[in-house]
Amino acid sequence: MSLDHILLGMLHEPASGYDLKQEFERSVRHFWFAELSQIYPALKRLEDRGLLQSTVVPSSRGPERRVFETTEDGTKALEEWLRDEPIIAQDRLAYLAQLFFMGKLEDLSETEGFMERLRGMMATRLAILQAIEAEWMGAIGVAGDGLTEIEDDRVFHMYTTLRMGIHSLRSRVEWCDETLNAIRERRARAATRDETEVTRA
Amino acid sequence: MSLDHILLGMLHEPASGYDLKQEFERSVRHFWFAELSQIYPALKRLEDRGLLQSTVVPSSRGPERRVFETTEDGTKALEEWLRDEPIIAQDRLAYLAQLFFMGKLEDLSETEGFMERLRGMMATRLAILQAIEAEWMGAIGVAGDGLTEIEDDRVFHMYTTLRMGIHSLRSRVEWCDETLNAIRERRARAATRDETEVTRA
């Protein structure tokens, strides 16, 4: 299971479930999401299987913390997963399903509105990733091509996943634009046809 | 739930669960996937909720077929869903998670192999979608820009989803290439550095 391996990957240094949730939001949010209510039992499972071990430590503020660290078996399991074939899951894109059947509404202005809202959402996400990229590049003091100028190999790997998000969202925005153009052309043509008919009548 | 609505969308004419599975493979496979064992109970649920009704009919070959058709309520439910906001689910891209942590292997050739295999998979999928597009364009006898030349609005809607798949996979392949180039540059640089050190020693 991927969540388990992501948790193993994040535990290069000891951390609690709560810490790991923060880390999720900070660093892998663009390709994975997990609720706390999913993380806690996952950590317990991993400990039961001997891939993690935990100790309870008092917290400076708030209740006690259960802090996990990787065992040797945990590291082995992670490396095995990293050497696996690329895991590609089935896409399930509900908004494409909506669009696919939207012809049934027999009103292209519905589709136009839908695509405009979709474009907005995609563009917002793209802007967020680009801001993260800019911030990163600033932090490491890199000006030109991040991919070749990054020193650290670990940072390089992380950065490539951000690049994927940017490529992907850019292509989605482009697709929205292509589609919106086509819709507008179709609507314009339909309007002209109607006018001609009205004039003729 | 989206599966339910996709089934409603597909039932413009009466069909059995088995038929609908074929239809899944034929027409929405690039953005949705469902097992038969998921489709049968889904149809039952929809019938219980009054959005579908079914009749059992004998089959020319094999066992009896349970054929479903939409009710008025079913059509209403579908249209409501179509008028909803675009539904964007959380992406969960396991292969990006693998890549994100792959620096831990401390061997860029592992990453290179991984990215080559990933590129292969993406390119294969892209080729499949492009073949479908070509076939389609041939079938409707359209030569130039499909999006504006398609007559039927329903066909237009379906075609846009195929275009999304093509855009998306093309951008993934491009990202793989960008990443592979960067990896090769890094490896070349590392090799040069090693040589210099060997010469010096």
Add this chain to the structure above:
DNA sequence: GACCCCATGTAAAGGGTTACATGATTTA
């Protein structure tokens, strides 16, 4: 006779979301 396609399902297990419960400390 073996195998594939037609056709319908159930059952168990895995993975994810939403809601609920609890309670301490810090900040406005």
Add this chain to the structure above:
DNA sequence: TAAATCATGTAACCCTTTACATGGGGTC
């Protein structure tokens, strides 16, 4: 004193995957 943050969890439900069960008809 109210709200936010720290911190850990459980429970119910929903969706998906995998495995199992059944049996007729046609083809090699």
